[in-house]
Amino acid sequence: MSKVLIVHAHPEPKSLTSALKDHATTTLRAHKHEVQVSDLYASAWNAVASRADFLQPVQPDRLLYATESGFAFAGRSQSADIEGEQEKLLWADAVILSFPMWWFSMPAILKGWIDRVFALGFAYGVGEHEGERWGDRYGEGTLTGRRAMLTVTMGGHESHYGPRGVNGAIDDILWPIQHGVLFYPGMEVLPPFLIYQSHGLTEADWPEVASRYERRLEGLFTDRPIPFRTQNSGHYDAQQALKPRLGGGGGSRGPAALCGRRREFPVRTGKYREVSRLSGRRGGRRDRNPTASPGFRREFPGAPNREHFRGIRERNDIAAVEQGITEGLHQVCRPSVVAVRRQ
Numbered sequence: 279m280s281k282v283l284i285v286h287a288h289p290e291p292k293s294l295t296s297a298l299k300d301h302a303t304t305t306l307r308a309h310k311h312e313v314q315v316s317d318l319y320a321s322a323w324n325a326v327a328s329r330a331d332f333l334q335p336v337q338p339d340r341l342l343y344a345t346e347s348g349f350a351f352a353g354r355s356q357s358a359d360i361e362g363e364q365e366k367l368l369w370a371d372a373v374i375l376s377f378p379m380w381w382f383s384m385p386a387i388l389k390g391w392i393d394r395v396f397a398l399g400f401a402y403g404v405g406e407h408e409g410e411r412w413g414d415r416y417g418e419g420t421l422t423g424r425r426a427m428l429t430v431t432m433g434g435h436e437s438h439y440g441p442r443g444v445n446g447a448i449d450d451i452l453w454p455i456q457h458g459v460l461f462y463p464g465m466e467v468l469p470p471f472l473i474y475q476s477h478g479l480t481e482a483d484w485p486e487v488a489s490r491y492e493r494r495l496e497g498l499f500t501d502r503p504i505p506f507r508t509q510n511s512g513h514y515d516a517q518q519a520l521k522p523r524l525g526g527g528g529g530s531r532g533p534a535a536l537c538g539r540r541r542e543f544p545v546r547t548g549k550y551r552e553v554s555r556l557s558g559r560r561g562g563r564r565d566r567n568p569t570a571s572p573g574f575r576r577e578f579p580g581a582p583n584r585e586h587f588r589g590i591r592e593r594n595d596i597a598a599v600e601q602g603i604t605e606g607l608h609q610v611c612r613p614s615v616v617a618v619r620r621q
C-alpha cells in the first residue's frame with residue numbers, strides 16, 4: 279500500500295478533468311493506496327506569493343521572496359497553507375498533477391501552488407553548493423524516491439502536438455513542468471497521461487478513457503520513468519552545460535547528431551514498412567534505428583535494446599517502437615534543445 283497525493287486544478291467539479299481526478303481517487307483506493315487530494319479551486323488556494331507567506335520576515339522593508347522563503351522554511355515560520363502542502367508532499371510516495379492545459383501550461387492557480395510550496399531549502403537550494411557541485415537537484419533532492427505524473431486534458435488534437443505539429447511536440451511543452459518542476463527536487467517522472475481533443479469527447483467515450491487511465495494508475499509504481507539525465511552523474515561540466523558530444527549542438531556525428539532528427543519519425547507510410555524502418559530491420563544508413571548504434575549503446579546501456587524492438591516488431595506495434603526510440607533519445611536530446619533548433 280502506497281500513498282498518493284493528487285493536486286487538482288479545475289474550477290468545475292463536473293468537468294472532464296475533475297472526473298479524471300475522481301476516477302483516480304477511486305481507482306487508487308480500490309488498489310489499497312491511501313489518497314489525499316489538494317483540490318486547489320475547491321479549497322480557494324491562494325496562488326499569490328506575498329510577504330504574508332512569512333510569519334517572521336527577516337527583512338520587512340523590502341521583500342526578497344526567495345531569501346524569506348529560505349529563512350521561513352528553516353525557521354518553521356511559513357504560513358500554514360504552505361507548510362500543510364509540503365507535509366503532504368513528504369507524506370506521498372507519488373504525486374499526480376491533474377489539470378487542463380491552459381495556454382500551453384498549467385492554470386495559474388497550480389503555478390501559484392508551486393511558487394509558494396516549492397520553497398527555498400525544500401525544493402531548491404538543497405544540498406552542498408560548492409566548487410563544481412550545484413547542490414542536489416535534477417534527480418536528487420528533498421523529494422527523491424517519489425514518483426510523479428501529469429494528467430492533462432487538452433483541446434488540441436494529437437497531431438497538433440506531434441513531432442511535426444504546429445503547437446510543438448508535447449514533450450517540449452511539458453518539459454518545464456516535468457523536468458523543471460518535478461525532476462528538479464528529485465522526483466522520478468512517469469510519461470504523462472494525456473487527453474487530446476477533449477472537446478470532442480462525449481459521455482459515451484468515458485468508459486474507454488476511464489479504463490485507459492486505470493491502466494496508467496495501475497502502473498504508477500512500476501512503469502518506467504522518463505530517463506532524464508541526472509545533474510550529478512557526470513553528464514554536465516563545471517558550468518552545468520552538457521558535455522561536448524552529448525545532446526544537441528555537439529556536431530554531426532554520433533548520438534548528438536540524433537537530436538536534430540528526432541522529429542523525423544512521423545508515421546507516414548504503411549504500417550509494416552514504418553515499423554521496419556524505425557526498428558532498423560532494413561534500409562540504408564539513414565533508416566537505421568539510432569538507438570542501436572554502438573556509441574549510443576555504450577553511453578546508455580539501459581536504453582531499449584534490439585530484443586525490445588524485435589518483440590514489438592513482431593507485433594507490428596508502431597506506437598511501442600516510437601516510444602522506445604523516444605525514450606532512448608530522451609537520454610541524448612533535451613527536448614528544449616530540439617525545440618530551439620527547429621528550422
Ligand SMILES: Cc1cc2nc3c(=O)[nH]c(=O)nc-3n(C[C@H](O)[C@H](O)[C@H](O)COP(=O)(O)OP(=O)(O)OC[C@H]3O[C@@H](n4cnc5c(N)ncnc54)[C@H](O)[C@@H]3O)c2cc1C
Pocket residue numbers: 288292293294295296297378379380381382383431432433434435476477478479480481482483484
Ligand atoms: C484559458 C484556456 C486556455 C487554453 N489553452 C489551451 C492550450 O494551450 N492548448 C490546448 O490544447 N487547449 C487549450 N485550452 C483548451 C483546454 O485544454 C480544454 O478546454 C480542456 O482540456 C477541457 O477540459 P475540461 O475538463 O474543462 O473538459 P470539459 O469541458 O468539462 O469536458 C470536455 C468533454 O468531455 C466530455 N466528457 C466525457 N466524459 C465526461 C465525464 N465523465 N465528465 C465530464 N465530462 C465528460 C464532456 O461531455 C465534454 O464534451 C484552453 C482552454 C482555456 C479555457
